[in-house]
Amino acid sequence: MLLAAVLAILIAMALAVARAVKGPTTFDRMLAGNTVGTLAILFLAALGFLNGRPEWLDIGLVYALLNVISTLAVLKFFRHGDLALGPDDDGAS
Amino acid sequence: MEIYINAVLLTLLAVTSCAIIRQRSLFGVVMLAGTYSFLMASVFVVLDAVDVAMTEAAVGAGVSTVIFLIALHLTKSREYPKPRSAVVPLFITLITGFALIWGTSTLPPFGVADAPIHEHTTPHYLDAAREKQIAANVVTAVLADYRSFDTLGETLVVFTAGIGIMMLLRVRRRRGPAGGNEGEPS
Structure with missing residues (x-):
C-alpha cells in the first residue's frame, strides 16, 4: 500500500519534472519546482512509514516551511524586482 | 526496492x-x-x-535560489551563447567524472559498521563520554563538548537564517497598512 503510494509519488515527480523541462514560461517552471518540493515532502513521509520510521514526518514539516520561504522570495522578486525592499521604499513600488 | 527508487530519482x-544546460532564460535555470535540489x-x-x-533542501x-535571484537582479536575466568550442570543458568534466567514479571503487561498502570513519575516533568518544559523565546523552556530549565550535557555527547559521526569514516576512507585513491608507497614524 505504502509502496504503491511511493511509486505514485515518483510518477507524479516525473510528470512535474517534464513540465519543468518543457514549460514554455518561467511560471510553469516555478509551479513545477514548487510541486516537486511538495512531492518531496510526501515522498519523505511515505518512505518514512515504509521504512518504519514515522518520526520523519516532523522533518517533512520543516521541509514544508522551507518550501514556503523560497516560493515567497521568488514571488516577492517577481512583484517588486527586488528582495531588499525596505520600509522606506514602500511608497515607490 | 531502494535501488529502483534511486534509479528513477537519478534519471529525473x-x-x-x-x-x-539547454535552458537560455536564466530565471528558468534558477x-x-x-527542482534539482529537491x-x-x-x-x-x-x-x-x-x-x-534537509540541508540540501534549505541551502x-x-x-x-534567493542568491541567484539577487544576482539576476544585478545583471541581465538572459544568457548569450558564445560561439566557443566546448571540447576542453567537456574533456575536463569527463576526466573529473571518471576520477570520482574511480575513487568510489575504493570506498567501503555502503552502511557497514566497521568502516574507517566509525573506527577512528568514535569509540574514544563513546567511552570518554560515558566515563567522564560530561552530559547524560552521548549525542549531546559529542555535539556540545567535542564538536562545540562546529555546533556554535551551525547555531550561527540557523540564527542568520532566522534573521533573514524575519526580514523577508516583516517588510511584507508592513506593506499592508502602509499601502492601504497612507495618512492614517495607526
Whole structure:
C-alpha cells in the first residue's frame, strides 16, 4: 500500500519534472519546482512509514516551511524586482 | 526496492541537468536548479541521510535560489551563447567524472559498521563520554563538548537564517497598512 503510494509519488515527480523541462514560461517552471518540493515532502513521509520510521514526518514539516520561504522570495522578486525592499521604499513600488 | 527508487530519482536528476544546460532564460535555470535540489534531497532521504537532505533542501532550494535571484537582479536575466568550442570543458568534466567514479571503487561498502570513519575516533568518544559523565546523552556530549565550535557555527547559521526569514516576512507585513491608507497614524 505504502509502496504503491511511493511509486505514485515518483510518477507524479516525473510528470512535474517534464513540465519543468518543457514549460514554455518561467511560471510553469516555478509551479513545477514548487510541486516537486511538495512531492518531496510526501515522498519523505511515505518512505518514512515504509521504512518504519514515522518520526520523519516532523522533518517533512520543516521541509514544508522551507518550501514556503523560497516560493515567497521568488514571488516577492517577481512583484517588486527586488528582495531588499525596505520600509522606506514602500511608497515607490 | 531502494535501488529502483534511486534509479528513477537519478534519471529525473539527469533530465533536469540536461534541461539546465539547454535552458537560455536564466530565471528558468534558477527554477530548474530548485527542482534539482529537491530531487537531490529525495535521493538523500532514500539513502537514509535525512539531515543532509534537509540541508540540501534549505541551502539548494532556499538560499541559493534567493542568491541567484539577487544576482539576476544585478545583471541581465538572459544568457548569450558564445560561439566557443566546448571540447576542453567537456574533456575536463569527463576526466573529473571518471576520477570520482574511480575513487568510489575504493570506498567501503555502503552502511557497514566497521568502516574507517566509525573506527577512528568514535569509540574514544563513546567511552570518554560515558566515563567522564560530561552530559547524560552521548549525542549531546559529542555535539556540545567535542564538536562545540562546529555546533556554535551551525547555531550561527540557523540564527542568520532566522534573521533573514524575519526580514523577508516583516517588510511584507508592513506593506499592508502602509499601502492601504497612507495618512492614517495607526
